[in-house]
Amino acid sequence: MLEITIERVLLEKHNMYLKKFFYLNRILVSSFSEEQLNRYEMYRRSAFPKAAIKRLIQSITGCSVSQNVVIAMSGISKVFVGEVMEEALDVCEKWGETPPLQPKHMREAVRRLKLRGQIPNTKYKKVTFY
Amino acid sequence: MDRDPFLRKMADEEDEQPFDEDVEESGSGAEGGQGRRKRLFSKELRCMMYGFGDDQNPYTESVDILEDLVIEFITEMTHKAMSIGRQGRVQVEDIVFLIRKDPRKFARVKDLLTMNEELKRARKAFDEANYGS
Numbered sequence: 082m083l084e085i086t087i088e089r090v091l092l093e094k095h096n097m098y099l100k101k102f103f104y105l106n107r108i109l110v111s112s113f114s115e116e117q118l119n120r121y122e123m124y125r126r127s128a129f130p131k132a133a134i135k136r137l138i139q140s141i142t143g144c145s146v147s148q149n150v151v152i153a154m155s156g157i158s159k160v161f162v163g164e165v166m167e168e169a170l171d172v173c174e175k176w177g178e179t180p181p182l183q184p185k186h187m188r189e190a191v192r193r194l195k196l197r198g199q200i201p202n203t204k205y206k207k208v209t210f211y
Numbered sequence: 212m213d214r215d216p217f218l219r220k221m222a223d224e225e226d227e228q229p230f231d232e233d234v235e236e237s238g239s240g241a242e243g244g245q246g247r248r249k250r251l252f253s254k255e256l257r258c259m260m261y262g263f264g265d266d267q268n269p270y271t272e273s274v275d276i277l278e279d280l281v282i283e284f285i286t287e288m289t290h291k292a293m294s295i296g297r298q299g300r301v302q303v304e305d306i307v308f309l310i311r312k313d314p315r316k317f318a319r320v321k322d323l324l325t326m327n328e329e330l331k332r333a334r335k336a337f338d339e340a341n342y343g344s
Binding site: 120121122123124125126127128129130133134137138141142143144146147149150152153154156157158159160161162163164165166167170180181182183184186187188191199200201202203 | 251252255256258259260261262263264265266268269270272273276277280281282284285286287288289290291293299300301302303306307310313315316319320323324327
C-alpha cells in the first residue's frame with residue numbers, strides 16, 4: 082500500500098512540475114518580440130537530419146542501429162551544441178565582443194568545457210579483457 | 212579559398228597550439244588525419260546556432276568547428292557504447308547509461324524516448340480506430 086502512495090505522490094509532483102513549467106513558459110513566450118519569437122522557433126525546431134546521424138553511427142559500428150538510438154544520439158548532440166554555444170557566448174561577452182561568434186570564441190569555449198570534463202575524450206578506450 | 216584577412220589576423224593573434232587535432236581543418240585542400248570531409252549538417256547547425264543565441268548569419272568557420280565537434284562527440288559516444296553492454300552494438304540502454312551523470316542530457320533522452328513511445332501509441336490507436344487492426 083505504501084509503495085502505491087509514494088508512487089502516486091511522485092507522479093503528481095512531476096505532473097505539477099510540468100504544468101508549472103508550461104504555464105510559465107507560455108507567459109514568457111507571449112511576451113516575446115518578433116525577433117525573440119523567430120529565435121525561439123529556431124531553438125525549438127532545429128534538429129540534426131536523422132538520416133545523416135544514422136549513416137554516421139552505422140559507419141562507425143558497421144551494423145545497423147535502431148530508430149531510438151538515432152533519436153537519442155541526435156537529442157544529446159543538440160544539448161551538446163547548446164553547451165558549447167552557451168560557453169562561447171559567455172566568452173564572447175566576457176571579451177567585450179558581440180556575435181557572430183568567431184572561431185576563437187569556439188576554441189576558448191571548448192578549452193573551458195574540457196577543463197570541466199564536459200567534452201568526452203577517451204579516444205575510444207578499448208576493453209582488453211572481458 | 213583564402214582565409215579572410217580578418218580571420219587571418221585572429222589566427223596570428225591566437226597561440227598556435229591547436230586545441231584539438233581533429234578540428235584543425237580550415238581553408239581548402241586535404242589535410243592529414245581527418246582531411247576535408249564533406250559537410251554533413253551545415254544548414255541545420257546554422258539554424259541551431261541562431262536558436263542558441265548566435266547571429267542570424269553565423270560565420271562559416273564557426274559552423275565548421277561546431278560540426279567537427281559534434282562528429283567527434285557522436286564518434287566518442289558510439290565507440291563507448293560499443294564497448295559496453297552488448298559488444299560491438301549500440302543500444303539505447305548503453306547511451307542512457309553513458310549519459311547518466313549529465314543531468315541535461317539524461318533528462319533530454321528520457322523525454323525524447325517517452326514522447327516517441329506516446330507518439331507511436333497514439334498513431335497505432337488512430338490507425339486501429341480508422342482502419343481496424
